[in-house]
Amino acid sequence: xxxxxxxxxxxxxxxxxxxxxxxxxxxxxxxxxxxxxxxxxxxxxxxxxxxxxxxxxxxxxxxxxxxxxxxxxxxxxxxxxxxxxxxxxxxxxxxxxxxxxxxxxxxxxxxxxxxxxxxxxxxxxxxxxxxxxxxxxxxxxxxxxxxxxxxxxxxxxxxxxxxxxxxxxxxxxxxxxxxxxxxxxxxxxxxxxxxxxxxxxxxxxxxxxxxxxxxxxxxxxxxxxxxxxxxxxxxxxxxxxxxxxxxxxxxxxxxxxxxxxxxxxxxxxxxxxxxxxxxxxxxxxxxxxxxxxxxxxxxxxxxxxxxxxxxxxxxxxxxxxxxxxxxxxxxxxxxxxxxxxxxxxxxxxxxxxxxxxxxxxxxxxxxxxxxxxxxxxxxxxxxxxxxxxxxxxxxxxxxxxxxxxxxxxxxxxxxxxxxxxxxxxxxxxxxxxxxxxxxxxxxxxxxxxxxxxxxxxxxxxxxxxxxxxxxxxxxxxxxxxxxxxxxxxxxxxxxxxxxxxxxxxxxxxxxxxxxxxxxxxxxxxxxxxxxxxxxxxxxxxxxxxxxxxxxxxxxxxxxxxxxxxxxxxxxxxxxxxxxxxxxxxxxxxxxxxxxxxxxxxxxxxxxxxxxxxxxxxxxxxxxxxxxxxxxxxxxxxxxxxxxxxxxxxxxxxxxxxxxxxxxxx
Numbered sequence: 001x002x003x004x005x006x007x008x009x010x011x012x013x014x015x016x017x018x019x020x021x022x023x024x025x026x027x028x029x030x031x032x033x034x035x036x037x038x039x040x041x042x043x044x045x046x047x048x049x050x051x052x053x054x055x056x057x058x059x060x061x062x063x064x065x066x067x068x069x070x071x072x073x074x075x076x077x078x079x080x081x082x083x084x085x086x087x088x089x090x091x092x093x094x095x096x097x098x099x100x101x102x103x104x105x106x107x108x109x110x111x112x113x114x115x116x117x118x119x120x121x122x123x124x125x126x127x128x129x130x131x132x133x134x135x136x137x138x139x140x141x142x143x144x145x146x147x148x149x150x151x152x153x154x155x156x157x158x159x160x161x162x163x164x165x166x167x168x169x170x171x172x173x174x175x176x177x178x179x180x181x182x183x184x185x186x187x188x189x190x191x192x193x194x195x196x197x198x199x200x201x202x203x204x205x206x207x208x209x210x211x212x213x214x215x216x217x218x219x220x221x222x223x224x225x226x227x228x229x230x231x232x233x234x235x236x237x238x239x240x241x242x243x244x245x246x247x248x249x250x251x252x253x254x255x256x257x258x259x260x261x262x263x264x265x266x267x268x269x270x271x272x273x274x275x276x277x278x279x280x281x282x283x284x285x286x287x288x289x290x291x292x293x294x295x296x297x298x299x300x301x302x303x304x305x306x307x308x309x310x311x312x313x314x315x316x317x318x319x320x321x322x323x324x325x326x327x328x329x330x331x332x333x334x335x336x337x338x339x340x341x342x343x344x345x346x347x348x349x350x351x352x353x354x355x356x357x358x359x360x361x362x363x364x365x366x367x368x369x370x371x372x373x374x375x376x377x378x379x380x381x382x383x384x385x386x387x388x389x390x391x392x393x394x395x396x397x398x399x400x401x402x403x404x405x406x407x408x409x410x411x412x413x414x415x416x417x418x419x420x421x422x423x424x425x426x427x428x429x430x431x432x433x434x435x436x437x438x439x440x441x442x443x444x445x446x447x448x449x450x451x452x453x454x455x456x457x458x459x460x461x462x463x464x465x466x467x468x469x470x471x472x473x474x475x476x477x478x479x480x481x482x483x484x485x486x487x488x489x490x491x492x493x494x495x496x497x498x499x500x501x502x503x504x505x506x507x508x509x510x511x512x513x514x515x516x517x518x519x520x521x522x523x524x525x526x527x528x529x530x531x532x533x534x535x536x537x538x539x540x541x542x543x544x545x546x547x548x549x550x551x552x553x554x555x556x557x558x559x560x561x562x563x564x565x566x567x568x569x570x571x572x573x574x575x576x577x578x579x580x581x582x583x584x585x586x587x588x589x590x591x592x593x594x595x596x597x598x599x600x601x602x603x604x605x606x607x608x609x610x611x612x613x614x615x616x617x618x619x620x621x622x623x624x625x626x627x628x629x630x631x632x633x634x635x636x637x638x639x640x641x642x643x644x645x646x647x648x649x650x651x652x653x654x655x656x657x658x659x660x661x662x663x664x665x
Contacts, residue, residue: 093117094161094168097142104179104202105187105300110143114161114168121161126170128156130573130589138162149178151198152463154573154587175587177205177575186273187280189305196272200279200470201462204477206298207236207283208459209576214291216448216579222547223385226451226488227334230394232290233481235322239282240474243275243313248475248664254394255328260321262314275470277301277309285319332392340387345499347372351380352505354537359526362509369416369506371499371542381540389493394482395660396490396653404490404652408645410500410544419639420506427531427636428517432610435519435531436597438635439604440581440616441548441628444536448579450548450628451484454555456580457624461563464572464592468563472665476562479663483554486653491550491646492541500544503636504530504537519636530636533603538637546638549646550653552628556621557654562665565620567593593618 095116102108113121125144126136130153137144149155155178158170180198211232215225234256241247242261249258266274280299288295342348346367352360353375362368373381389401396404411419426434443449448456458480462473507516511525519531529537569591577584583601590596595616602609618624629647632638 092163092165094121094163094165096169097123097159097161097171100157100159100171100173101296101298102173102176103298103300104183106145107143107300108146108149109157109159109173111159111171113142117161117163117165117168119163121163124160124162124167126158128158130154131156151178151180152202152573153178177202177573183276186276187299187301189302190273191270193269193272196276196470197466197468197473199276200473203276203279203283204236204473205459205463205575207232207287208455210287210295211291212448212452212456212576212579214293215452216446218292219445220449221384222443222449222451222551223388223488223492224334224338225449226484226551227391228290229452229455230481230485231326231329232286233477235286235290235326236279236282237474237478237481238322238325239286239318240275240279242318243278244471244474245271246469246471248471249478249661251662253661256325262312262318264312264314266309266312274309274312277305278313281306281310281315329392334391337385337387337390340385342383342386342496342499346370351375352508354504354529356527359512359524360508362505362512368509369501371501372505373540374504374537376537377535384540385492386496386541387492389489389496391489393489394486396486396656400656401490401493404649405494405497407652408494408545408648410498410645411639411641415641416506416639417510419641420503420510423503423633423636423639424507424511424516424518424528426633427519427528430519430531430634432612433614433616434634435602435604435609436583436614437616437627437631438531439583439602440595440597441552441631442532442536442581442603442635443548444533444582444603447582450551451488453580454480454484454551456576457555458559460572460574461559461567461592463575464570465568466570467568472562475663476558476665479562479657479661479665480555480558482657482661483558483654484551486657487550487554487650488547490649490653491545491547494545494649495542498544499542500642502538502543503639504528531604532635532637543638544642545646545649546629546632546642547646548632548638549625549629549643550650552625553647553650554654556625557650559621561658563621565622567619567621569593569619593624 095114097111097114099112101110103110109125111123113119120140122138122140123142123144124136124138127134127146127149129150137146154175156175157173159173160170161168179202182194182196183199183202185192186194186196186199211229215228220228234254238256238258241249241258243266244261245265247258247261251258265271266278280297280301284295284297284299347365347370350365350372351374352362352372355375355377362372365372371383373383375381393401410416430438441450441453443453455477458477462468507528508526511528514525515522516525516528518528520529532538571589572592573589574580574584574587577587582603583597584595585598585601588596597610597614597616599610599612600607616627618627625647629643632643633640
């Protein structure tokens with residue numbers, strides 16, 4: 001095919017090429033060789049000419065090489081300087097800084113220099129307080145110590161490298177909660193006594209953040225997650241108790257002697273300071289051992305101060321005792337209980353396919369009202385930690401657990417039909433508020449499970465309180481950790497005993513072929529699904545009793561014991577709120593116990609629900625427990641007897657824990 005060329009187009013191309021290189025000064029690189037370098041426009045090129053080609057995009061047709069910045073591959077440097085033409089080309093301007101970390105003490109922000117671009121570099125660091133930019137600072141070092149940050153407020157930072165060629169890209173950090181000033185002073189090694197409470201609150205908050213993020217990322221679920229959290233909590237609180245002046249536990253429990261302490265307790269004006277430093281050392285020791293992944297300390301304390309504190313606290317003696325205890329707990333039966341499946345259960349070889357099309361003949365199953373695993377998005381469920389009650393208890397005897405088992409039972413016959421119909425009716429009439437409550441407490445994949453949700457709620461409450469003691473802070477967490485772990489054991493024992501089917505199975509069994517109303521419109525009973533995300537549908541374990549109801553009731557009982565029935569509603573910046581519930585796209589600042597859900601942020605009906613702002617608010621710990629339990633009815637995955645009986649069991653287990661551990665509030 002012939003082509004016609006307009007000579008004016010060739011002239012235009014030559015002009016574009018000239019303009020593309022016009023910012024580059026001509027320099028001699030070798031005898032007789034000229035190369036375009038630098039950024040100074042050549043004489044004779046008018047701004048108006050440049051702008052016309054910039055606007056038209058013509059200048060993008062040409063390559064400016066990073067080191068040689070020739071205007072085309074035919075730059076005279078090619079062949080003269082081989083490093084210029086060999087990929088990858090090294091930019092003249094700095095690359096992005098990497099490895100930004102935060103430490104508490106002499107340094108707050110630090111980073112690694114860029115690996116591209118020619119030094120020397122200076123760095124511009126810009127702090128943002130809750131998203132609002134504050135004045136930037138410049139430094140030639142790769143660290144900067146910010147003073148006068150507002151305590152407990154969220155900060156992010158941008159860091160960029162600068163050299164003579166220009167500014168590199170900004171590296172934006174995750175948010176960082178500013179530490180209390182007392183903690184930085186204590187870590188500097190001052191002997192002047194400081195109130196340890198805010199420092200301890202901060203250390204525990206950051207430690208729990210690290211553990212909760214791991215549990216969510218590893219998707220440990222309620223049982224394995226509650227055990228992991230119990231191990232971490234008992235390790236940390238046991239280490240605190242080793243040097244504490246105010247202990248709330250005595251005697252030996254779960255093979256740890258709480259009366260054993262350092263023979264050289266911290267004394268003098270700096271005793272509280274030393275206990276704070278001790279706890280930072282404990283975090284830096286335990287986190288790498290217990291939590292898989294790469295741990296980096298955020299605590300910056302001089303080595304001589306750390307050495308002194310460890311020596312006075314008899315560090316080696318404590319670590320030896322802890323390792324013995326940890327070895328004992330490592331053989332508690334959890335490994336086997338993590339993998340066992342109910343292969344001998346009646347419906348193990350059956351499955352309920354949830355695809356919007358398949359109609360399962362549930363009545364033909366060997367036991368139509370026993371738990372049957374689902375197949376969701378082509379994946380067949382297993383059973384999550386079927387024999388979890390085989391994991392060694394911290395305080396319950398076999399007789400205790402038998403008594404608990406005999407005290408409750410699921411609804412059967414007409415009573416079961418009635419409560420399933422109640423779930424169906426609730427699903428057909430869900431309000432925006434009920435939907436958001438169901439999602440608020442869901443604890444599905446990618447977030448923390450119910451026991452860790454309770455730990456998160458405890459953590460946030462501790463951050464909002466200034467009228468508690470270090471002993472209350474520490475030992476209330478130990479109390480809660482025991483309740484969550486034992487709650488998982490007992491609840492899963494009852495699930496395995498009864499193997500009750502979930503509402504999705506019951507409704508489909510009874511209403512196949514009938515048009516019924518639900519939250520997603522009129523559906524055939526054979527295709528009814530609960531108000532859950534499409535990749536979740538229903539948890540992979542039996543209905544009776546409800547884990548949510550047990551964990552949340554145990555949480556309420558513990559908080560009532562330590563802090564009274566009513567929630568003290570101080571303002572708090574929620575930390576890791578998105579880990580608690582994916583409806584929250586960012587951390588909120590609110591009075592503790594109040595949560596605002598924005599329109600359209602539902603994960604089940606994104607863009608649809610809620611239609612307007614919904615506020616979820618709690619004034620008592622029992623309010624929280626009842627809301628969490630009922631959320632499973634709103635979500636269509638539990639019936640009422642599972643909720644009520646689980647709360648009953650939680651009260652019974654609480655009594656056993658209090659009478660054996662006897663943790664004094």
